[in-house]
Amino acid sequence: MMKYxxxxxxxxxxxxxxxxxxxxxxTGMAQGTYYAITYYDEQGRNFQPEIEDFFRExxxxxxxxxxxxxxxRFNQNDTSALxxxxxxxxxNISAKVSEQTDGAFDITTMPLTNAWGxxxxxxxxxxxxxxxxxxxxxxxxxxxxxNRKIVxxxxxxxxxxxxxxxGYSADLIGDILQSxxxxxxxxxxxxxxxxxxxxxxxxxWRVGIEKPTENASDARSVESVVxxxxxxxxxxxxxxxxxxxxxxxxxxxxxxxxxxxxKHSLLSASVLAADGITADAYATAFMVMGLxxxxxxxxxxxxxxxxxxxxxxxxxxxxxxxxxxxKMMEKQ
Numbered sequence: 001m002m003k004y005x006x007x008x009x010x011x012x013x014x015x016x017x018x019x020x021x022x023x024x025x026x027t028g029m030a031q032g033t034y035y036a037i038t039y040y041d042e043q044g045r046n047f048q049p050e051i052e053d054f055f056r057e058x059x060x061x062x063x064x065x066x067x068x069x070x071x072x073r074f075n076q077n078d079t080s081a082l083x084x085x086x087x088x089x090x091x092n093i094s095a096k097v098s099e100q101t102d103g104a105f106d107i108t109t110m111p112l113t114n115a116w117g118x119x120x121x122x123x124x125x126x127x128x129x130x131x132x133x134x135x136x137x138x139x140x141x142x143x144x145x146x147n148r149k150i151v152x153x154x155x156x157x158x159x160x161x162x163x164x165x166x167g168y169s170a171d172l173i174g175d176i177l178q179s180x181x182x183x184x185x186x187x188x189x190x191x192x193x194x195x196x197x198x199x200x201x202x203x204x205w206r207v208g209i210e211k212p213t214e215n216a217s218d219a220r221s222v223e224s225v226v227x228x229x230x231x232x233x234x235x236x237x238x239x240x241x242x243x244x245x246x247x248x249x250x251x252x253x254x255x256x257x258x259x260x261x262x263k264h265s266l267l268s269a270s271v272l273a274a275d276g277i278t279a280d281a282y283a284t285a286f287m288v289m290g291l292x293x294x295x296x297x298x299x300x301x302x303x304x305x306x307x308x309x310x311x312x313x314x315x316x317x318x319x320x321x322x323x324x325x326x327k328m329m330e331k332q
Contacts, residue, residue, distance in 0.1 A: 115134055171194060171276045
């Protein structure tokens, strides 16, 4: 499933009066979503062609929408497929997050994602019997990476990196820029944002978190603003990608343990972490865990900060922000 996230970049970046660095900014489409990159370079170099090449290389490893990608070949039980560095790193981080969240984050939900209509196939008629039959294929403990090959306990197991891949691609673009001597940049891949350094005037990067909306087509607006510096912010939400069937609204976030879309008050989870891959994974995990379990989890993980938007019984929404992230937020 292509996970949609909802972070908005705010304001045009301003050049400082005493800086000789040129602002380079460009946007494009990749991984089924947009990307937007801004950085400062004394030489005024434009690395968009190289970054476009990177996206194509990344997709040949981690995209479920490309039949010949490494992940697709593993899903097809191609015994000749070998994991590359991208696939391996994402797999290992996924396993770590799955273990820490007791399976709330799980990259083996692909059969369920497809059945609910959020994957690479059309949705099927959902019934309890079908969900029960698919749950046998969903458990991160039943797949291992051994000598660059995937080993499954059941050939029906399929992997899905969409809840973590965009965050990692933002990290790797940052690595590309730093390899060129670029130290001040903001990389946004579908709302998973990595910010490093500052603007020439010394101010931090400003990144907005979107307000929840009733309908997917409603206009976007900003709920709060985070000041980002040498860190990453990812948001996962349930109010943009869903479908309505028989009067029931189904979220795109699937609970790996029940096989059904989550049903709780949490509307979106924004996570601040040291890198994009971590922020992306835990934003998804928190959407499965719900508000109270996520708040408890954060008490034992000081390396993470979070901002939650949740619904109230009267239909309105409220927010909760961890103390560390609250210090990095602008009042609206």
